[in-house]
Amino acid sequence: MNRIACFITVVALCGPVPATAQWTGSGSSSALLTTSSELRAAADRIAARSTLWRDAMRSLSSLGRHTLLLTPDQVVVSEAPASETTDAFDASTLAEVSPVLTDGARVDVVLVVVNVDLLASMHERLGSSRADFETDLERVLIHEVYGHAVPYLLAGSAAGRCADPAKGERAVDACSVRRENAVRAEAGLGERTDYTFGGLILMDRLRRSSVLAHVASH
Numbered sequence: 001m002n003r004i005a006c007f008i009t010v011v012a013l014c015g016p017v018p019a020t021a022q023w024t025g026s027g028s029s030s031a032l033l034t035t036s037s038e039l040r041a042a043a044d045r046i047a048a049r050s051t052l053w054r055d056a057m058r059s060l061s062s063l064g065r066h067t068l069l070l071t072p073d074q075v076v077v078s079e080a081p082a083s084e085t086t087d088a089f090d091a092s093t094l095a096e097v098s099p100v101l102t103d104g105a106r107v108d109v110v111l112v113v114v115n116v117d118l119l120a121s122m123h124e125r126l127g128s129s130r131a132d133f134e135t136d137l138e139r140v141l142i143h144e145v146y147g148h149a150v151p152y153l154l155a156g157s158a159a160g161r162c163a164d165p166a167k168g169e170r171a172v173d174a175c176s177v178r179r180e181n182a183v184r185a186e187a188g189l190g191e192r193t194d195y196t197f198g199g200l201i202l203m204d205r206l207r208r209s210s211v212l213a214h215v216a217s218h
Ligand SMILES: [Zn+2]
Pocket: 001, 002, 143, 147, 148, 163, 164, 176
């Protein structure tokens, strides 16, 4: 979640997944589009409980700007825009945000990639309940969408960047975590106080596990 930004290209839009009808919004909003029923369901659950989230989606709909919510199989990554050297999404990364810049600075679309399979397999390994997985997925979405994507889109430019905690900064003081915690409070998902471990249920359980070192390095 805190990796240095790379350039993400959506392959599903021009690849072998043609039907635009597959891209559906959360609720009645066109501000957040996805082909994943799992991600759409998580977004719907957040929208049902958070006024801040709903208001943001309404504003973005009226501005005609949106987030594309993707899974790793729908994207490739590269080190530079339009580079011919591309790679698959890093399978060990939980989520990534990438604003699509038009004319150098304008932002009408933000790509948010969420590695649903990774989150599910980590929970499976821990023997978590379905509910624990689902609420962690909501936490990831709130951070990436409301914490990062929405500020870019409301500003309509790269100047809307909302940063993660800088070195030495308290997590709760960082722009992205402050926004995340405001929605978490409305959605009853607890306050995030720790950036390093993602603020997820599973991270608490992984603290003493060998899986942690691998996950925390991203
Ligand atoms: Zn972040």
